[in-house]
Amino acid sequence: MAAGVATWLPFARAAAVGWLPLAQQPLPPAPGVKASRGDEVLVVNVSGRRFETWKNTLDRYPDTLLGSSEKEFFYDADSGEYFFDRDPDMFRHVLNFYRTGRLHCPRQECIQAFDEELAFYGLVPELVGDCCLEEYRDRKKENAERLAEDEEAEQAGDGPALPAGSSLRQRLWRAFENPHTSTAALVFYYVTGFFIAVSVIANVVETIPCRGPARRPPREQPCGDRFPTAFFCMDTACVLIFTGEYLLRLFAAPSRCRFLRSVMSLIDVVAILPYYIGLFVPKNDDVSGAFVTLRVFRVFRIFKFSRHSQGLRILGYTLKSCASELGFLLFSLTMAIIIFATVMFYAEKGTSKTNFTSIPAAFWYTIVTMTTLGYGDMVPSTIAGKIFGSICSLSGVLVIALPVPVIVSNFSRIYHQNQRADKRRAQQKVRLARIRLAKSGTTNAFLQYKQNGGLEDSSSGDGQALCIRNRSAFEQQHHHLLHCLEKTTCHEFTDELTFSEAMGAVSLGGRTSRSTSVSSQPVGPSSLLSSCCPRRAKRRAIRLANSTASVSRGSMQELDTLAGLRRSPVPQSRSSLNAKPHDSLDLNCDSRDFVAAIISIPTPPANTPDESQPSSPGGGGGGGGRASSTLRNSSVDTPCLLPETVKISSL
Amino acid sequence: MSGCSKRCKLGFVKFAQTIFKLITGTLSKDKIEDELEMTMVCHRPEGLEQLEAQTNFTKRELQVLYRGFKNECPSGVVNEETFKQIYAQFFPHGDASTYAHYLFNAFDTTQTGSVKFEDFVTALSILLRGTVHEKLRWTFNLYDINKDGYINKEEMMDIVKAIYDMMGKYTYPVLKEDTPRQHVDVFFQKMDKNKDGIVTLDEFLESCQEDDNIVRSLQLFQNVM
Numbered sequence: 001m002a003a004g005v006a007t008w009l010p011f012a013r014a015a016a017v018g019w020l021p022l023a024q025q026p027l028p029p030a031p032g033v034k035a036s037r038g039d040e041v042l043v044v045n046v047s048g049r050r051f052e053t054w055k056n057t058l059d060r061y062p063d064t065l066l067g068s069s070e071k072e073f074f075y076d077a078d079s080g081e082y083f084f085d086r087d088p089d090m091f092r093h094v095l096n097f098y099r100t101g102r103l104h105c106p107r108q109e110c111i112q113a114f115d116e117e118l119a120f121y122g123l124v125p126e127l128v129g130d131c132c133l134e135e136y137r138d139r140k141k142e143n144a145e146r147l148a149e150d151e152e153a154e155q156a157g158d159g160p161a162l163p164a165g166s167s168l169r170q171r172l173w174r175a176f177e178n179p180h181t182s183t184a185a186l187v188f189y190y191v192t193g194f195f196i197a198v199s200v201i202a203n204v205v206e207t208i209p210c211r212g213p214a215r216r217p218p219r220e221q222p223c224g225d226r227f228p229t230a231f232f233c234m235d236t237a238c239v240l241i242f243t244g245e246y247l248l249r250l251f252a253a254p255s256r257c258r259f260l261r262s263v264m265s266l267i268d269v270v271a272i273l274p275y276y277i278g279l280f281v282p283k284n285d286d287v288s289g290a291f292v293t294l295r296v297f298r299v300f301r302i303f304k305f306s307r308h309s310q311g312l313r314i315l316g317y318t319l320k321s322c323a324s325e326l327g328f329l330l331f332s333l334t335m336a337i338i339i340f341a342t343v344m345f346y347a348e349k350g351t352s353k354t355n356f357t358s359i360p361a362a363f364w365y366t367i368v369t370m371t372t373l374g375y376g377d378m379v380p381s382t383i384a385g386k387i388f389g390s391i392c393s394l395s396g397v398l399v400i401a402l403p404v405p406v407i408v409s410n411f412s413r414i415y416h417q418n419q420r421a422d423k424r425r426a427q428q429k430v431r432l433a434r435i436r437l438a439k440s441g442t443t444n445a446f447l448q449y450k451q452n453g454g455l456e457d458s459s460s461g462d463g464q465a466l467c468i469r470n471r472s473a474f475e476q477q478h479h480h481l482l483h484c485l486e487k488t489t490c491h492e493f494t495d496e497l498t499f500s501e502a503m504g505a506v507s508l509g510g511r512t513s514r515s516t517s518v519s520s521q522p523v524g525p526s527s528l529l530s531s532c533c534p535r536r537a538k539r540r541a542i543r544l545a546n547s548t549a550s551v552s553r554g555s556m557q558e559l560d561t562l563a564g565l566r567r568s569p570v571p572q573s574r575s576s577l578n579a580k581p582h583d584s585l586d587l588n589c590d591s592r593d594f595v596a597a598i599i600s601i602p603t604p605p606a607n608t609p610d611e612s613q614p615s616s617p618g619g620g621g622g623g624g625g626r627a628s629s630t631l632r633n634s635s636v637d638t639p640c641l642l643p644e645t646v647k648i649s650s651l
Numbered sequence: 652m653s654g655c656s657k658r659c660k661l662g663f664v665k666f667a668q669t670i671f672k673l674i675t676g677t678l679s680k681d682k683i684e685d686e687l688e689m690t691m692v693c694h695r696p697e698g699l700e701q702l703e704a705q706t707n708f709t710k711r712e713l714q715v716l717y718r719g720f721k722n723e724c725p726s727g728v729v730n731e732e733t734f735k736q737i738y739a740q741f742f743p744h745g746d747a748s749t750y751a752h753y754l755f756n757a758f759d760t761t762q763t764g765s766v767k768f769e770d771f772v773t774a775l776s777i778l779l780r781g782t783v784h785e786k787l788r789w790t791f792n793l794y795d796i797n798k799d800g801y802i803n804k805e806e807m808m809d810i811v812k813a814i815y816d817m818m819g820k821y822t823y824p825v826l827k828e829d830t831p832r833q834h835v836d837v838f839f840q841k842m843d844k845n846k847d848g849i850v851t852l853d854e855f856l857e858s859c860q861e862d863d864n865i866v867r868s869l870q871l872f873q874n875v876m
Contacts, residue, residue, distance in 0.1 A: 003794070004760055007715075007718070007719025007720075007723070008719060008723065008737050009741070010716075010775065010779070011771070011775060012737075012738060012741045013872055014774070014775050014778035014872055015738075015754050015778070016781050016872065017786055017789065017790055017869065018753075018754065018757070018790050018793045018794075018810075019814060020786075020790065020859075020865055020869060021787075021790055021794075021842070021855070021858075021859050021865060022810075022811065022814070022834065022838055023865075023868065024834070024837060024869065025864070026864040026868060027864075027868040029870055029871065030871045030872065030873075039711075039714075039715050039718075054718070056715065056718065056719070076664060092825070257655050263686075323669060395800060416850060440743075441745050478726050478741065482742075485742070485818065486818075486872075487841045489814060489815055489818055489834075491815075491818055491822040491823065491824065491826060491830075492822060492823045493744055493818065493819070493820060493821065493822060493823075494821050494823040495821055496822070498822070498823060499820070499821035499822070499823070499825070502823055502824065502825055503825060601839065
């Protein structure tokens, strides 16, 4: 858990008083705090330099070396201090992390050495604070490139892996958005690109004059009229492809409404519509004029290239974001044009045979002069006209030159931002994944604890596995808090896997696996229970019923698993790591896998002599072979019998 | 489709704004990122002796509490956001923000929007070291969202829903839609003596003190420090 949370635990537990009147079951007893240790000052000796700090400071981050029981390995009983044979300069930064919650990166140290120290003390590099993060990353990257390691792999970032079993629609959409994800998508991408190019080129070529067949006089007509069928076929093919692509995108889009309103789809529609309109319009002369103009819109097909080119997209985005600058340019130009056109008109009014017939006619002269084009089709002839004409051309240069650099700098800024954004996006994915992993670690810690029979009575002291007893006071209290919440709401925490099992499992012949824990807990009047948790009673009944009359492979599996219990999955907390190497009795925290088939007929609760604990169904899955869960990493298979075997068999 | 029409309207407004900007030729950008300087309200609590007299904690306990508090909130006050974040870290499975909101309002007795160390310690003193009566009063205050002195079904529904939200999605058995409602009904059945649809402080105190479970559970958190 992160920043200083341990110090707030008393408050969170106190706030649980708010649940008490609501709880319909008695809440579990609190874990006993072994000895009321006041806060003490610890001495940490790192290669001779002594650092002193409060114990609470170090306890803030229980999943690091200094915060967990791992530091006991370094404890020197003679001197009463913790001795580490490491770099004292680096340790200063590590200790400051505990004090302030932010890990700073030393500027003058080698980044590799810093990384090694972090690894030793159990700190993930992601904890480096934002102030030093960029520099840390930059230096690390430089380092890696210098060593010619291939770190580009982590930044090349393929698209996120789709969850298995995503629908065709989702897969299609993803193939459209990221062509690099599969070869089919890549092929489709290139094919569409090719056809866009072909279509555009055909449009251009069909207007080139081809030499007609030898005839007198040799007549030149555009190629389009000479080979009408060929061009028509090519056009049809392209439009068919584009239509197919558009319909597929429409089908695959997660939000069709939004897709329809997006710019790209509008371009698609505009690109293919003229063809269809042309098909249905009869070929008479009145309408064909309009039809010909429609063909102009075919040129919009070239904008379809923007899907294929990021640069085009950036350009479009720049223009959109520079809209205010462009607007300013336009506005000031308009003002200047009107002013100068008026002036030129009145200046040239007296001349005979002048081109400046009206003010709007003078607009053309003004625009051409201000943009320094100077076609020469309209020239002033009076002296006043020439004077104002020169002023016009000078001011034109100024007015146009001013906003342009702003637009250019905007483009450059956006372009670089885009580059950096891509880089950061790739890195962010990794960060989020790690944060999620850490978060699931906490979540799983409680589930793990439940599986390992942590909810048993502590009266069966020896029966409890060492890994349970080795939990820190913080963990104990936190788990007690979560347990209280479970009791208040009559629901239990489970993991994703069991949840999805439970969702789909209530059917005849379906199998789920549950682990059950054994010892009973003193319980209030059962009437209260049965009204509160009818489901729980049902489940108990089912379990009881199933043990005697289990359907299908359930019973066989049960007997099998009773004999050889599977090892529990990868321990998530440091304290349970301590328990790992022991293989003697009671020291392993095994999950008890018992597979029971669910019969959908709920039998009324028979006389229930002992109140089975609300079991955590998260442990099972052994027989079912669901290897995909992160919890299930049964690499070590040390079967171990626990003294309290499940009472199911005893029924 | 209502989301669609809302977005269309927003889009239209933005479009009109853009046209306006175009015409008037304003050069200012839309997003002016105002870095609002967080005014560091530094609050120092009253003296240690005073706090010790006012609460049921010893000096050492107050010291421990204050060190933790100060580390998390150097400015000396907790605002609701920080409060929610802290509380959410204990319940990674679900969403603890609603319940944390109600808790915050219960802690913030003066309704100022921030919890000072004194408020914090006073509440903790009641919850951990107070008498049964005081604890029950505090809980009543927590449930009474609008602080009018009565708990009605809607308030209870909100609280219960907030608690169920903390469980998260993956629970066994699967959370049904009306589970909170059932829970509230059971609660009201027990607490509402005169069946008038609201629970007053006296009814609440009486019903809770009758129930052994509750009284016993109230002793649970004694040794939390």
